[in-house]
Amino acid sequence: MEELKQKLSDILKPDKKNRRHLIYLLQAVQQKSGYLSKEAMLAIADFLDIPGSTVYGIATFYNQFRFTPLGKHPVKVCMGTACHLVGGKLVLEAMARELDIEVGGITPDHEFSLDRVACVGCCALAPVVVIGDSVYPKMTPPKVEEALVIIKPVSQEQSEKQ
Ligand code: FES
Structure with missing residues (x-):
């Protein structure tokens, strides 16, 4: 988890440490990684100090997010x-x-x-x-x-x- 958080440190910045930035954070992580992994969603949940199920629930509500890697x-x-x-x-x-x-x-x-x-x-x-x-x-x-x-x-x- 710490390694992933380090990798996402350019996104998980202190000024974004607020639940109202959740969609932005999901978009930014997807932009960077091509998709939202379970680990990435948990890292966002941990960063915002909210349950992982909340992050997952919101991410799956919008069809702009994908949960498997992109193909070649x-x-x-x-x-x-x-x-x-x-x-x-x-x-x-x-x-x-x-x-x-x-x-x-x-x-x-x-x-x-x-x-x-x-x-x-x-x-x-x-x-x-x-x-x-x-x-x-x-x-x-x-x-x-x-x-x-x-x-x-x-x-x-x-x-x-x-
Ligand atoms: S390119 Fe505009 S609706 Fe498809």
């Missing part, structure tokens, strides 16, 4: 209004089916993780998926498979070389 290729399906209106939900379902994981999950080989996100800022291209740093515009369920087929072989080759 984080897949983010935009569920902002523009994307939602033109089939974002179908794209998200197709992505979950294709990767065989649930939203917030990660594939067993740690290659892909899947999240729904709010507007990524390119509504004219809706529905949008972001995989790593690449934006995939005007997505449809069949295009989901195409996008992943392009990434998977490259990713597998790199894994074999390592």
Whole structure:
């Protein structure tokens, strides 16, 4: 715990030692680590001197937080209004089916993780998926498979070389 607190010392600063900063602390830790581990949530609880169950309860209330690490290729399906209106939900379902994981999950080989996100800022291209740093515009369920087929072989080759 002390080691983790040390690692998070740039976030768990004395001026943030107040329960009203809980959401900020959760966001900052997720930003830094890519997700909220059980240990990180307990470190925040200890820092704020509140029960771990309170931190967990609040973190799980908001769908902006994830509780498993990000994959090597984080897949983010935009569920902002523009994307939602033109089939974002179908794209998200197709992505979950294709990767065989649930939203917030990660594939067993740690290659892909899947999240729904709010507007990524390119509504004219809706529905949008972001995989790593690449934006995939005007997505449809069949295009989901195409996008992943392009990434998977490259990713597998790199894994074999390592
Ligand atoms: S709502 Fe999806 S990019 Fe804006």
